[in-house]
Amino acid sequence: MTRHERKTANRLLLIVATLALIATSCGGGTVADPAAIAAAESNQAELVTSTDISQTQMLDVSSGEITSLSEVVTGDRAVLVWYWAPH
Numbered sequence: 001m002t003r004h005e006r007k008t009a010n011r012l013l014l015i016v017a018t019l020a021l022i023a024t025s026c027g028g029g030t031v032a033d034p035a036a037i038a039a040a041e042s043n044q045a046e047l048v049t050s051t052d053i054s055q056t057q058m059l060d061v062s063s064g065e066i067t068s069l070s071e072v073v074t075g076d077r078a079v080l081v082w083y084w085a086p087h
Contacts, residue, residue, distance in 0.1 A: 039064025
């Protein structure tokens with residue numbers, strides 16, 4: 001094998017390895033519980049916003065139930081609130 005052929009083979013191997021890494025890191029995940037999905041869909045219309053962020057209602061993604069930030073966070077550490085999710 002010539003030096004040029006080895007270089008081309010190494011580049012191809014690097015490309016394939018990179019694509020495999022990207023494919024495995026972006027896919028999959030866990031399948032959500034169908035009962036939690038159904039609860040979230042039915043409760044979504046009942047959510048109420050508030051000017052007090054601690055009382056703003058949100059969906060608990062593990063159960064689909066309505067909760068508020070004050071029920072979830074104890075207040076002993078900082079919280080990042082992300083209002084947009086691509087799911």
